[in-house]
Amino acid sequence: MNQSLTEIGEEVLKILKEEDRFQVVTHVFPDGDGIGSSLATYKLLKNLGKKVQVHIDSTVPYQYQFLPQAQVLTERVLPEVRARVLIVLDSSDLARIAPCTQEMEEFEYIINVDHHHHNSQFGHLNMVDPGASSTTEMLFYLFWEKVEIDYDMALCLYTGLVFDTGRFQYANTTQRSHHMASHLIGLGVNPNYVFRNVYENQPPGVLDLYARALQRAHFHRDTGLIHSYVKLQDLQDHALSFSASERVIDFLRSVRGVTVAAVFKEYEKGYRVSLRSTGDQDVSKIALSFGGGGHPMAAGFEWHGEMAACLMRLQQEIQRQLKSKRDESQ
Numbered sequence: 580m581n582q583s584l585t586e587i588g589e590e591v592l593k594i595l596k597e598e599d600r601f602q603v604v605t606h607v608f609p610d611g612d613g614i615g616s617s618l619a620t621y622k623l624l625k626n627l628g629k630k631v632q633v634h635i636d637s638t639v640p641y642q643y644q645f646l647p648q649a650q651v652l653t654e655r656v657l658p659e660v661r662a663r664v665l666i667v668l669d670s671s672d673l674a675r676i677a678p679c680t681q682e683m684e685e686f687e688y689i690i691n692v693d694h695h696h697h698n699s700q701f702g703h704l705n706m707v708d709p710g711a712s713s714t715t716e717m718l719f720y721l722f723w724e725k726v727e728i729d730y731d732m733a734l735c736l737y738t739g740l741v742f743d744t745g746r747f748q749y750a751n752t753t754q755r756s757h758h759m760a761s762h763l764i765g766l767g768v769n770p771n772y773v774f775r776n777v778y779e780n781q782p783p784g785v786l787d788l789y790a791r792a793l794q795r796a797h798f799h800r801d802t803g804l805i806h807s808y809v810k811l812q813d814l815q816d817h818a819l820s821f822s823a824s825e826r827v828i829d830f831l832r833s834v835r836g837v838t839v840a841a842v843f844k845e846y847e848k849g850y851r852v853s854l855r856s857t858g859d860q861d862v863s864k865i866a867l868s869f870g871g872g873g874h875p876m877a878a879g880f881e882w883h884g885e886m887a888a889c890l891m892r893l894q895q896e897i898q899r900q901l902k903s904k905r906d907e908s909q
């Protein structure tokens with residue numbers, strides 16, 4: 580029998596209250612939602628007097644260094660006792676998470692809290708809600724009126740919400756998202772403080788990075804695909820972290836006539852490709868066909884070959900979706 584989300588939520592809370600040793604992780608290349616949900620969960624467990632190990636697989640992106648306790652994310656101290664519970668946040672699959680500090684078999688429970696459509700249900704408890712804007716939104720409603728949400732938690736939850744809803748502009752923004760924001764502001768969160776830190780705290784080198792990336796943009800009018808790329812060298816020239824190129828795609832998708840925006844970010848093993856839809860295309864399906872994943876409006880995958888070959892396949896996938904849409908409507 581399928582348990583309802585409310586029932587699963589109750590079980591999750593029971594474990595958070597009854598167990599005492601936890602490890603918290605999120606996906607690799609963590610974003611605002613992954614980091615916000617990890618830190619909010621960490622703070623809650625600390626407030627409950629638990630032993631918690633939380634970490635990410637990179638340095639903390641500069642956008643999130645203002646968050647309370649952000650420094651604990653990179654302290655890979657091994658817990659003196661093994662954790663019994665693993666909490667995985669904002670990750671569609673175990674293959675996508677930062678490496679844990681102990682073997683998977685050593686966890687008594689794996690709790691999976693996520694809002695991706697294609698979640699592999701890898702946990703003992705799977706709290707998966709594709710209707711939620713973000714993992715932080717799911718956590719807020721899990722905690723709300725059940726456990727105390729302090730200011731630090733509120734700030735982390737709000738930051739994840741702002742990030743995943745594109746500052747309340749994306750199609751995943753709902754009345755529930757705004758209701759949550761309203762409550763968090765009531766707990767003392769200052770929206771301008773979050774905005775300034777996440778969006779207006781960029782190292783000067785990003786201007787050159789954007790200039791290069793925008794100059795390379797190419798609009799394929801027949802499919803509505805627009806793409807550009809960021810080289811490893813671009814980041815190295817200005818000592819920028821991977822998160823510095825995050826917003827290039829926002830410029831691309833804002834162009835009239837674009838259906839899908841793609842940014843190829845070079846890294847040691849090839850490219851990490853980010854995809855955004857402007858509405859009609861489900862980019863999570865496209866990403867899935869390349870072995871990646873995500874949401875209908877925002878997804879990504881990794882590519883280990885030539886960019887040109889990938890672009891060709893991307894356009895084929897877009898055309899395939901356009902065709903099946905046309906066939907459906909006939």
Ligand SMILES: [Mn+2]
Nearest residue numbers: 612669713714
């Ligand atoms: Mn998310």
